[in-house]
Amino acid sequence: MDEFPRELWNRGMYEQVRRMTESPHEEAYNAEGHYALREAIAQHLRRMRGIDAPPERIVIVNGSMQAIALLTQVLVNEDDPVVLERPGYPGTSRAVLAAGGVPVHAAVDGQGLVPQPWNARLLFVTPSRQYPTGAVLGLERRQHLLRWAEEQGAVIVEDDYDSEFRHRGRPIEPLKVLDQEEGRVVYIGTFSKTMLQELRIGYVVLPEALQDAFVAAKRLYEPHPSGLLEQRSLAAFMASGGYERHLRRMRRVYASKFLLLQALLQEQLSTLFEWVESDSGLHLFGWWRGDFNSYASYAAACREVGVSWSDAAFYDLPQERAGAIFGFAHLTEEEIRSGVALLRHVYEIVTK
Known part of the structure; x- marks a missing residue:
C-alpha cells in the first residue's frame, strides 16, 4: 500500500462521482459491466497476455470467486463430476459442492496438474502458476488438457490469479491462447492482486457458446450491476496509462x-x-x-x-x-x- 498511487486514484474516483451524478441511470441494467472497462481489459489482455478477445466476450464480476460460483451454477448439474486440483483453491470446491457437483481431485506435481482421462465435463485449473504450489503447467500438458476437453465435450476454467507479477524469464502464455478454434477455455482474471483488494473487480473471458447463459446468471443475482463507480474509475485509470x-x-x-x-x-x-x-x-x-x-x-x-x-x-x-x-x-x-x-x-x- 505504500506504493499505491492514492492521490491519482482518488482524483479519478471524484471525477467519476461527478460524471455519474450527471447521468445516474447510465448502464443501470448492464449486467456485463461498464463497457469502457471491458474495452480496457481487452486491450490489456491483447498486449500483456496474448489473448485476442473482443470486449463483448468479457464480463465484469465482483472478484474471481463470483465468476467461479456463477460458472458452476451454469455448468454443473446434480452429481456431475468436476475435476479440481489438489491442493487447490478451496473456494472452487465449495462452489462445486453448493451446485450439487462431485469434486474429482486431480494430483499436482512439480509441473502442475497431472492429466488423466477423467470422466467429466468441467475442469478448473491454474496453469500459469498452480495455486498454491506455484508450479507451471508445461506445453505438453496444456495440449493434453485441450485434447481431453475436445474429446469429452468439456469446459476448462483457467484461473489466472496473479500472472501480472513475473520476476524473471519470459511470460507464460495462458491456456486460453492455445484454445483458438474449439472455444473450450473460460479465462478468469482479477484486479485483487494488482489494485486494492477491497476493489472486488474481476473479469471473465467467455467462449461464445457460454456468453448468454453466464450473463443471464449474473443478471439474476444483480439486476443492477454493483460497483459501477469503481468500474468507471478503473477504466479511466487504465485508459490514462496509470494502471x-x-x-x-x-x-x-x-x-x-x-x-x-x-x-x-x-x-x-x-x-x-x-x-x-x-x-x-x-x-x-x-x-x-x-x-x-x-x-x-x-x-x-x-x-x-x-x-x-x-x-x-x-x-x-x-x-x-x-x-x-x-x-x-x-x-x-x-x-x-x-x-x-x-x-x-x-x-x-x-x-x-
Whole structure:
C-alpha cells in the first residue's frame, strides 16, 4: 500500500462521482459491466497476455470467486463430476459442492496438474502458476488438457490469479491462447492482486457458446450491476496509462522481495523444506521434508517468536504431505531478512 498511487486514484474516483451524478441511470441494467472497462481489459489482455478477445466476450464480476460460483451454477448439474486440483483453491470446491457437483481431485506435481482421462465435463485449473504450489503447467500438458476437453465435450476454467507479477524469464502464455478454434477455455482474471483488494473487480473471458447463459446468471443475482463507480474509475485509470505505470513500479518492488526471500529460504532452510521452483507470483511454496509431528512442532515454535505462514492443509492438501506458503508482498526487505533469520534460529534450537 505504500506504493499505491492514492492521490491519482482518488482524483479519478471524484471525477467519476461527478460524471455519474450527471447521468445516474447510465448502464443501470448492464449486467456485463461498464463497457469502457471491458474495452480496457481487452486491450490489456491483447498486449500483456496474448489473448485476442473482443470486449463483448468479457464480463465484469465482483472478484474471481463470483465468476467461479456463477460458472458452476451454469455448468454443473446434480452429481456431475468436476475435476479440481489438489491442493487447490478451496473456494472452487465449495462452489462445486453448493451446485450439487462431485469434486474429482486431480494430483499436482512439480509441473502442475497431472492429466488423466477423467470422466467429466468441467475442469478448473491454474496453469500459469498452480495455486498454491506455484508450479507451471508445461506445453505438453496444456495440449493434453485441450485434447481431453475436445474429446469429452468439456469446459476448462483457467484461473489466472496473479500472472501480472513475473520476476524473471519470459511470460507464460495462458491456456486460453492455445484454445483458438474449439472455444473450450473460460479465462478468469482479477484486479485483487494488482489494485486494492477491497476493489472486488474481476473479469471473465467467455467462449461464445457460454456468453448468454453466464450473463443471464449474473443478471439474476444483480439486476443492477454493483460497483459501477469503481468500474468507471478503473477504466479511466487504465485508459490514462496509470494502471500500467503502477504495474511496472510494483513489478520492480515485488521482484526485489521475491528474489531476496527465495535466496534466503534456499540458503538457510532447504534442509527443512523442498522448495517448488518459481519465477513469479506473491508467495513461495515449500514441501516439509519431515513428518506431520515435526512440522506442527516447528510451526508452533515459530509462531511463539512472531513468525507465521499459511498452512497448505487449508488448500485440501493430500494427507501424506505437509507444506507451507510464504507470502511476502506485505513485508519490507528488512522484515524478510529478520523473519528468515528467526526461522533459522528456531530450527537450530529445535535440532540441538
